[in-house]
Amino acid sequence: MISDLNKIWSDSGKEMKKSAIRELLKLTQRPDILSFAGGLPAPETFPIEQLKEITAEVYDNEGAQALQYGATEGDGKLRKILVERYKNQGLNISIDNLIILTSSQQGLDLVPKIFINRGDKIICGLPSYLGALQSFHNYGAQMVGISLDEHGMRSDLLGQKLEEMKQNGEKPKFVYIIPDFQNPAGITMPEWRRKEIIVLCQKYDVLILEDSPYREIRFEGAPQKTIFELDNANNVILLGTFSKIFVPGFRIGWVIANEAIIDKIVMAKQATDLCTPPFLQKISANYLEKGYFDQNLGNIISIYRKKRDAMLSALSEYMPEGVSWTKPEGGLFLFITLPSHMDAEKLFEIAIKENVAFVLGSVFHCDGSGRNTLRMNFSYMSEEQNKEGVRRLANAVKKLM
Amino acid sequence: MISDLNKIWSDSGKEMKKSAIRELLKLTQRPDILSFAGGLPAPETFPIEQLKEITAEVYDNEGAQALQYGATEGDGKLRKILVERYKNQGLNISIDNLIILTSSQQGLDLVPKIFINRGDKIICGLPSYLGALQSFHNYGAQMVGISLDEHGMRSDLLGQKLEEMKQNGEKPKFVYIIPDFQNPAGITMPEWRRKEIIVLCQKYDVLILEDSPYREIRFEGAPQKTIFELDNANNVILLGTFSKIFVPGFRIGWVIANEAIIDKIVMAKQATDLCTPPFLQKISANYLEKGYFDQNLGNIISIYRKKRDAMLSALSEYMPEGVSWTKPEGGLFLFITLPSHMDAEKLFEIAIKENVAFVLGSVFHCDGSGRNTLRMNFSYMSEEQNKEGVRRLANAVKKLM
Structure with missing residues (x-):
């Protein structure tokens, strides 16, 4: 082993830190946890059959150039x-x-x-x-x-x-x-x-x-x-x-x-x-x-719209007074703001016990602020899971309050 | 247009230069030129049919994870x-x-x-x-x-x-x-x-x-x-x-x-x-x-061995006295050294007229030396093309001499 790598990393290498999200994601991989921490698209939107057809054609018609x-x-x-x-x-x-x-x-x-x-x-x-x-x-x-x-x-x-x-x-x-x-x-x-x-x-x-x-x-x-x-x-x-x-x-x-x-x-x-x-x-x-792209895009949007709606309606139903959230017109994420005295990191600990996970909002703030915020992904889980997850999260919020 | 990009590039961005190889490669894309300048594997080694089979299986068995x-x-x-x-x-x-x-x-x-x-x-x-x-x-x-x-x-x-x-x-x-x-x-x-x-x-x-x-x-x-x-x-x-x-x-x-x-x-x-x-x-x-990888590797080696042999035998046959070259035991390239007073850049100009191209050895030397050297790729062209290319190159060398 070389004597001391810490002496030879570049400034960049020295300062690299493991992503807070990645480390948290490891915590949330227990199968009983509903995790809204990632940013994954829904696998049900992947056009596998169309891709199979196109890929075979690429191999047949332009294989040598493609490879x-x-x-x-x-x-x-x-x-x-x-x-x-x-x-x-x-x-x-x-x-x-x-x-x-x-x-x-x-x-x-x-x-x-x-x-x-x-x-x-x-x-x-x-x-x-x-x-x-x-x-x-x-x-x-x-x-x-x-x-x-x-x-x-x-x-x-x-x-x-x-x-x-x-x-x-x-x-x-x-x-x-x-x-x-x-x-x-x-x-x-x-x-x-x-x-x-x-x-x-x-x-x-x-x-x-x-x-x-x-x-x-x-x-x-x-x-x-x-x-x-x-x-x-x-x-x-x-x-x-x-x-x-x-x-x-x-x-x-x-x-x-x-x-x-x-x-x-x-x-x-x-x-x-x-x-x-x-x-x-x-x-x-x-x-x-x-034309498959344009054919499928509407379906992707409609799937995600329903998932967003499920999460938004659960938030209205379960979240206690003092908690607010964004109502995105699109995309994959919404952002929750807790009362300013509350700490999302403490909420995370309780939430894990309630079998629900999210990402701390503070990791997205370059100045470390946003300690009372959190991000929820609504694209990956099902509508039912989005509702159930918000119910669990609301329980955690109430416990922290 | 922002006033002056040259004022805002990073040190790295400022110093980036187009690759000498890439620029030369553009010159050598004329269809009548036999180019030994690139480093491309032979497309006849690509296992298209096997890949077609495996790819379909990946879509069927693990499509959602693969995508x-x-x-x-x-x-x-x-x-x-x-x-x-x-x-x-x-x-x-x-x-x-x-x-x-x-x-x-x-x-x-x-x-x-x-x-x-x-x-x-x-x-x-x-x-x-x-x-x-x-x-x-x-x-x-x-x-x-x-x-x-x-x-x-x-x-x-x-x-x-x-x-x-x-x-x-x-x-x-x-x-x-x-x-x-x-x-x-x-x-x-x-x-x-x-x-x-x-x-x-x-x-x-x-x-x-x-x-x-x-x-x-x-x-x-x-x-x-x-x-x-x-x-x-x-x-x-x-x-x-x-x-x-x-x-x-x-x-x-x-x-x-x-x-x-x-x-x-x-x-x-x-x-x-x-x-x-x-x-x-x-x-x-x-x-x-x-097991396809191990099955095919022998065939790839045998194809490249024949191509190397074709190039080596043509070098022995056509190159004038004073030119030397490496005899690689494997890989894709051999390296030619001209007499020390000769300049591969001048040779390149003549070679292009003879419809053959290579890469200047000097671009591989961080100190700019190696001006009398050049690299030849033997993996991409056919055996016949390897021979004909060396014949043309030898003509160019003789003309420069």
């Missing part, structure tokens, strides 16, 4: 189909603005790789997706948190912070925003708020990293334009993924940005995994081309 | 099978010492991530695999090159360098070695040289990063023990991959190391892509379990 190395930028057909879809939504992009990634999490690794030096600042919501915070942390980013209101990141506070930083001669490398059905808060940013944030970022000359994995899972209300589309200054990097609207097991995501940024991401990706599995890209391209 | 998120460490069955194979070779490891990666290139990204701070030194062979050099470069590593002889990295020079660094109060983070059928040099390190290097690295308390993608493609001679096995101090990180012995399009690799290092790599991987596609891991596990 070979592919271009770092991604499969030409898949990129083209995705670009067309975004253009139909209103985005002004070409194929050179989009590359395929091995999961959108890879985008959360490569974007900081090309922008962040240790000690650089970035701005994120309080709360924000944990996997993004972990990656930014691994690059040594100093995270500046901005609170959300019911419309997402507060533009007044963002403006104050950007001005304050400017006075100090500082500038964040980017503002990280999850505008649609935010993870973990379940909040969606309306167009006027998106525009306020764009105006601020243009004024202070700061990039926006728009992470939108849940965008297409909308239960009600009108779709919001992406920040990428609303911005006309090429100031936005947009991440997308199939994980929640097709299958997560293929790990297919993508990034859309101006060509100069895409060029750097391609170079960074090359040294990271050379290319995303061409086999899975070809299956995905054919799944879209055959 | 869901999986553990960051990898699929339990695949890890177990790989660990058993290595144990049968003599490695003293358990499942906690091996995790699955999205390509072994991902190991070349995550290992520097946990060990390298900008400005740290690492040691590599002159020449070494370009994809590794690029990744080390992206982390800001200063690369110290050590020449190879016919037995691989020279231990005398390595010892001198380590001592010199020690005198200066320096220590490299690791020594990067490709011991089997080295890319690009086609050289294999005998056991005694491996042991010399292990002794040196133990003396100076330095890790070894052993990258062995070609190990199982041996045409003749006895397999060499891995450096990991020969070292009994847990000083070695070993990278493996299916890309050259199964299919590259699945992007499945793995890393073997002591548990403390594996723990950090898991944490780094989590923020990078969460997990490697479980679908492809399950197909791979079943391919191994059914």
Whole structure:
């Protein structure tokens, strides 16, 4: 054994910590526990029979190319189909603005790789997706948190912070925003708020990293334009993924940005995994081309809507006075706020005894705040389990009170 | 457009350059050019029919798990099978010492991530695999090159360098070695040289990063023990991959190391892509379990042996006096050395006109040396093409002379 690894880790390696979620998830794998801690899509939405058919065709018609190395930028057909879809939504992009990634999490690794030096600042919501915070942390980013209101990141506070930083001669490398059905808060940013944030970022000359994995899972209300589309200054990097609207097991995501940024991401990706599995890209391209994607999306939305409704109605029925929660218009998560004197970590201990689990809201807060909050996933468990889980959780809350 | 991206790239992003190989490859995609520049496995080795059968079974028997998120460490069955194979070779490891990666290139990204701070030194062979050099470069590593002889990295020079660094109060983070059928040099390190290097690295308390993608493609001679096995101090990180012995399009690799290092790599991987596609891991596990892997390996070796032989015999037949080349006992590449006054870049220009392409040896040299060398891949083209390509190359050499 080498004398002391602790002396030779990089700064990044030294500071890496096991994900709080992962460690908690281990606790919650007892079969008697109803766990709402993960973020898994419902397996009943996986189109296994269609995939079987398409996969056999890929082997037959393009097996040799599918099993070979592919271009770092991604499969030409898949990129083209995705670009067309975004253009139909209103985005002004070409194929050179989009590359395929091995999961959108890879985008959360490569974007900081090309922008962040240790000690650089970035701005994120309080709360924000944990996997993004972990990656930014691994690059040594100093995270500046901005609170959300019911419309997402507060533009007044963002403006104050950007001005304050400017006075100090500082500038964040980017503002990280999850505008649609935010993870973990379940909040969606309306167009006027998106525009306020764009105006601020243009004024202070700061990039926006728009992470939108849940965008297409909308239960009600009108779709919001992406920040990428609303911005006309090429100031936005947009991440997308199939994980929640097709299958997560293929790990297919993508990034859309101006060509100069895409060029750097391609170079960074090359040294990271050379290319995303061409086999899975070809299956995905054919799944879209055959119309299965659009055929199935409605069904996925309807399944998740029912599951959300089950959880929301149970919350109304069982939760004691003083507890509030978000009512997401889409996505996979809702966020519960306990009375301010209560501690979700203490609730967790009681909840485990009641055979129900969740994620502490504090892990999504880069400043460690949010100790009275928790995240519940409603996509994985059945409607009945969502109800029963909330009943157990409400019991735990009452016991803690 | 944001005012000036050049002001906001990270140091890493600023320095990223397009891969010389990739740019050259674009030149060589004309259909009339025989290109030996890439490193592609032969598509005729891809077991498409067997994969079709196994894939259908995976959909039928474990579709929901295969298409869901999986553990960051990898699929339990695949890890177990790989660990058993290595144990049968003599490695003293358990499942906690091996995790699955999205390509072994991902190991070349995550290992520097946990060990390298900008400005740290690492040691590599002159020449070494370009994809590794690029990744080390992206982390800001200063690369110290050590020449190879016919037995691989020279231990005398390595010892001198380590001592010199020690005198200066320096220590490299690791020594990067490709011991089997080295890319690009086609050289294999005998056991005694491996042991010399292990002794040196133990003396100076330095890790070894052993990258062995070609190990199982041996045409003749006895397999060499891995450096990991020969070292009994847990000083070695070993990278493996299916890309050259199964299919590259699945992007499945793995890393073997002591548990403390594996723990950090898991944490780094989590923020990078969460997990490697479980679908492809399950197909791979079943391919191994059914015995197809062992059944097919002999055939792959025999195909590549014939292709190597075709290239070697053409080199003997056509190359003028003064040109030498390695005779690899396995792998995918051989390395040609021109007379020292000749420049492979000039040869490349003539070669393109002769409709043949290769990679400049200098791109594999971290110090820019090796200007009179070039790499030839013999795995992708047919035997006939290998012969014809060498004939054209020899013509180009004669013209340059």
